[in-house]
Amino acid sequence: MAPLLSLLHQAATRLARPHTLRAVRLCAARLSSSAPALNRAVVFSENGNPTQVLSVKSYEPLPPPPPGALNVRFRLSPINPSDINIVQGVYPAKPTRVTISGKELSVGGNEGLAEVVEVGDGVQGFEVGDWVISGKQQAGTWSTTRTLRADDTIKLPAQGLSEVNAATIAVNPATAFCMLHEFLDLKEGDWVLQNGDRLVGQAVIQIAARKGIKTINFVRTRHVIANDIDNLIASLTSLGANHVFTYESLEDRTLGKNIKQWTAGNPIRLMLNCVGGPTTLAMTRYLGENAHLVSYGAMSKQPLALPTSAFIFKNLQAHGHWQSRWYKEHSRQDREDLMDVLTALQLKEPEHEILDLSDEDNDGLATQKLRHALDRMERPYGRKILLRL
Ligand SMILES: NC(=O)c1ccc[n+]([C@@H]2O[C@H](COP(=O)([O-])OP(=O)(O)OC[C@H]3O[C@@H](n4cnc5c(N)ncnc54)[C@H](OP(=O)(O)O)[C@@H]3O)[C@@H](O)[C@H]2O)c1
Secondary structure (H helix, E strand, O other): OOHHHHHHHHHHHHHOOHHHHHHHHHHHHHHHHHOOOOEEEEEEOOOOOHHHHOEEEEEOOOOOOOOOEEEEEEEEEEEOHHHHHHHHOOOOOOOEEEEEOOEEEEEOOOOOEEEEEEEOOOOOOOOOOOEEEEOOOOOOOOEOEEEEEHHHEEEOOOOOOOHHHHHOOOOHHHHHHHHHHHOOOOOOOOEEEEOOOOHHHHHHHHHHHHOOOEEEEEEOOOOOOOOHHHHHHHHHHHHOOOEEEEHHHHHOOHHHHHHHHHOOOOOOOEEEEOOOHHHHHHHHOOOOOOOEEEEOOOOOOOOOOOOHHHHHHOOOEEEEOOHHHHHHHOOHHHHHHHHHHHHHHOOOOOOEEEEEOOOOOOHHHHHHHHHHHHHHHHOOOOOEEEEEO
16 A cells, blocks of 8 residues: 555544545555556465475466456465464365466465455445455465455454454454353453463453453463563563463462462363463363363474363363364354454454565565565564565
């Protein structure tokens, strides 16, 4: 978006002026659709290490959309851990296939904010300039443009979302919200244990805090930057976390006593886990009777072994949550409602880096830039990357 339009857009978003916002978006969409289009996609022809197999390829402008479809231009598309797993070939979902210069390739990306640039015949409820996300999983969002079926497209609320929040709303905040609401009817004052401190974990903290639900969070000790752990604790606390500990504290015998004091002896009945392995097992010690352990990730790549006694004597219930399954099993209306609820929560933008490849005219140089960024992201404590193609 041109700088002036971008400023106007930010101002309209902050001031929540839907008409101004729509006008700015329309204007920007027209400018971007009339600009000489360099369409790019991040593709791979075989599974493997993303820093070796992913490349950036230009493709021809899209033809007008067929009836019932929309042409969209992606504005920002995140690289999530599951996207990396798809490239590696270790995730149970298939990427979108595209043909570029006569070669069939897989295009990455499941999530991203797009803007409607052309509306096909017979489509109702969408206008040029609308902000949308794909309701279908693995839509190949690491592309400049795509044609989407209108039936598979979800319109985002016309106000209240920044570009970054809109681009990252459908996976992580949605997962956090569903896990906090689908397994138990938590009430104000209830407690939740969790071990993720990034996108999902931070969304859990914020959504829980808005409802007066309290969180006890376990994180890794950070060695990379001095005092980084203090910064992390301060930042999670500012989002609404009640207590933040490193995994080493799980060995501290006084922790159980403290937890009992904070919870006034009320049982903790929900734990959210994206790590697995021994630290997750140690955390389950603090769950009360009839608790639900919900696993949604396995970042440590270690199995989760649970004591049989917890199932027998404490009636522990262990579940998995997969947001893709939630989307498959729910109606379009449910998804739109979820987006409305998440927008209204006004979550803080996740910490991120925007990798802008749109001004790089050479595919080879754009590929190099992408691979360097992936390498940075894969290092411990790397930041979330959002692609602008
Ligand atoms: N099931 C679903 O529907 C669903 C939806 C969204 C996300 N997920 C999954 O949830 C996980 C987190 O997603 P995210 O977007 O929040 O990812 P992220 O931003 O990359 O965060 C990853 C989290 O895992 C921690 N972590 C990474 N490696 C670890 C290790 N070896 N031991 C302990 N902790 C480790 C990180 O801790 P540090 O901050 O210390 O690095 C961070 O808290 C991923 O596995 C993702 O695939 C699942």
